[in-house]
Amino acid sequence: MPTATYADRTVEVNDEGFFVDPAQWTEEMAPEIAEAEGISQLSEDHWRVIKLMRAEYAEKGSGPSVRALGKTSGVSVKELYQLFPKGPAKLAAKIAGIPKPRGCI
Amino acid sequence: MTTRIVILGGGTGGTIAANRLRRLLRAKEAEIVVVDQDDRHVYQPGLLFVPFGLADPEELCRSRRAQLHDGIELLDCGIDHVELDASSVRLSDGRDLAYDILVVASGAVLVPEETDGLTGAGWGDVVHTFYSLEGAAALATALERFRGGRLVVNVVDMPIKCPVAPLEFCFLADWYFREREIRDRVELTYVTPLDGAFTKPVASRALAGLLDEKGVRLVTEFNTGTVDGAGGRLVSYDDREIPFDLAVVVPIHGGAPFVGASPGLGDELGFVPVDERTLQSKVRPNVFAIGDAAGVPTSKAGSVTHFEGEVLVENIRRRLAGEPLDASFDGHANCFIETGFGKALLIDFNYDTEPLPGHFPAGVGLPLLRESRFNHLGKLMFQWIYWHSLLPGRAIPGLGSAMPEHGKRHVEAP
Numbered sequence: 001m002p003t004a005t006y007a008d009r010t011v012e013v014n015d016e017g018f019f020v021d022p023a024q025w026t027e028e029m030a031p032e033i034a035e036a037e038g039i040s041q042l043s044e045d046h047w048r049v050i051k052l053m054r055a056e057y058a059e060k061g062s063g064p065s066v067r068a069l070g071k072t073s074g075v076s077v078k079e080l081y082q083l084f085p086k087g088p089a090k091l092a093a094k095i096a097g098i099p100k101p102r103g104c105i
Numbered sequence: 106m107t108t109r110i111v112i113l114g115g116g117t118g119g120t121i122a123a124n125r126l127r128r129l130l131r132a133k134e135a136e137i138v139v140v141d142q143d144d145r146h147v148y149q150p151g152l153l154f155v156p157f158g159l160a161d162p163e164e165l166c167r168s169r170r171a172q173l174h175d176g177i178e179l180l181d182c183g184i185d186h187v188e189l190d191a192s193s194v195r196l197s198d199g200r201d202l203a204y205d206i207l208v209v210a211s212g213a214v215l216v217p218e219e220t221d222g223l224t225g226a227g228w229g230d231v232v233h234t235f236y237s238l239e240g241a242a243a244l245a246t247a248l249e250r251f252r253g254g255r256l257v258v259n260v261v262d263m264p265i266k267c268p269v270a271p272l273e274f275c276f277l278a279d280w281y282f283r284e285r286e287i288r289d290r291v292e293l294t295y296v297t298p299l300d301g302a303f304t305k306p307v308a309s310r311a312l313a314g315l316l317d318e319k320g321v322r323l324v325t326e327f328n329t330g331t332v333d334g335a336g337g338r339l340v341s342y343d344d345r346e347i348p349f350d351l352a353v354v355v356p357i358h359g360g361a362p363f364v365g366a367s368p369g370l371g372d373e374l375g376f377v378p379v380d381e382r383t384l385q386s387k388v389r390p391n392v393f394a395i396g397d398a399a400g401v402p403t404s405k406a407g408s409v410t411h412f413e414g415e416v417l418v419e420n421i422r423r424r425l426a427g428e429p430l431d432a433s434f435d436g437h438a439n440c441f442i443e444t445g446f447g448k449a450l451l452i453d454f455n456y457d458t459e460p461l462p463g464h465f466p467a468g469v470g471l472p473l474l475r476e477s478r479f480n481h482l483g484k485l486m487f488q489w490i491y492w493h494s495l496l497p498g499r500a501i502p503g504l505g506s507a508m509p510e511h512g513k514r515h516v517e518a519p
Contacts, residue, residue, distance in 0.1 A: 065263070081343055
């Protein structure tokens with residue numbers, strides 16, 4: 001299993017860099033993960049989304065899709081793409097230390 | 106007082122559930138009421154063929170009532186909302202319908218309005234969909250008039266009904282334009298929000314290979330923000346653009362509007378969260394969901410609904426008898442993928458096993474994940490099976506609820 005080091009702690013990640021065990025994540029790690037993904041500063045809106053991702057994961061066992069995020073976070077889908085370019089659901093999940101949201105089939 | 110089972114929706118799932126329950130429970134044991142807003146049951150797998158003149162829209166429709174066994178009541182009425190605490194359904198004419206068991210079988214609806222511009226300029230002219238009967242018929246006319254240019258097939262967002270249908274559309278479009286001898290004048294592009302042609306790795310690789318073979322360009326991870334019909338372009342949320350002369354768009358799907366209007370019943374997209382094995386609602390033990398309406402992590406497809414039927418009915422019987430629910434759905438899906446030129450592919454998978462090569466249902470049978478004329482014949486035959494065997498809730502020989510493992514060859518994903 002690959003590992004990564006954030007905030008001086010070694011954590012287990014999968015091949016795509018998603019946390020294997022969300023319990024290993026701490027808030028201090030988020031800015032470092034974000035930076036590695038090209039987000040240099042986490043704003044209040046970023047944090048709102050990150051906290052929602054973790055809460056949804058704890059409740060449902062999977063992070064929400066972008067569309068669901070747009071409906072529940074109070075941040076529009078367009079803004080979500082500005083906050084987390086390329087793929088808000090995937091990127092926010094990675095920074096929030098939860099597994100990649102289960103793709104719909 | 107007899108038990109009343111109310112089934113919301115008289116499509117594939119509702120009809121299968123009602124017919125199976127009617128056979129299982131005597132009239133004095135349970136009253137079965139199906140509610141639907143119209144009496145038109147559409148054979149949805151046939152929609153794919155309409156744009157290419159291979160199916161007649163009229164022939165895909167039958168009466169809902171005629172598919173329901175004797176002893177099942179059909180209420181021709183809209184649904185306003187469900188009151189979970191009162192175990193009651195408020196109908197759109199103001200009546201209340203109390204239930205002991207509720208089955209939500211109201212499918213998925215198209216919400217093109219959720220995408221910027223999609224229903225604006227060009228909708229029905231240069232922007233079409235084949236996911237509704239009317240849309241598919243209008244697209245048939247548009248394709249007939251199409252003399253060449255850029256044809257773009259776009260899935261806006263998941264989940265959608267029958268996730269392989271847009272790929273099949275590409276394969277059939279390639280065949281269609283070759284038949285018309287104008288293929289060299291048509292540029293075909295498939296634009297998907299997924300990171301590959303399909304979600305499951307082994308099938309994704311095979312399907313991407315087929316797209317390539319047929320000269321269909323594949324654009325992945327494209328999240329459509331705007332459909333600009335007047336300007337002839339798709340614009341993604343990250344500002345990429347795909348120009349088109351004709352766009353075939355699969356709009357965003359949601360649950361039936363009454364689900365959203367029923368506090369606690371659905372998720373944010375209007376699908377009903379249920380236990381993925383028992384199909385029982387996560388919030389109420391006397392509520393179940395089947396088919397596209399159910400929020401379970403497998404494809405929204407008729408085959409899934411069919412396989413769920415057996416499990417759902419057994420669990421309702423157990424609930425009524427006060428026994429623990431132990432019937433278990435494994436996420437089994439089985440799809441014929443039309444690839445043009447009289448051939449088709451077959452895929453078969455469940456929650457845990459992705460679509461693999463081999464044969465179905467056992468070592469000898471239809472080839473899996475490989476083009477074959479037999480699979481095309483299977484797909485054509487399926488329409489008859491649907492009306493005469495699947496909807497009546499009869500067992501189809503060799504096709505149980507659980508996914509067959511025999512005949513599958515386990516291969517490594519790339």
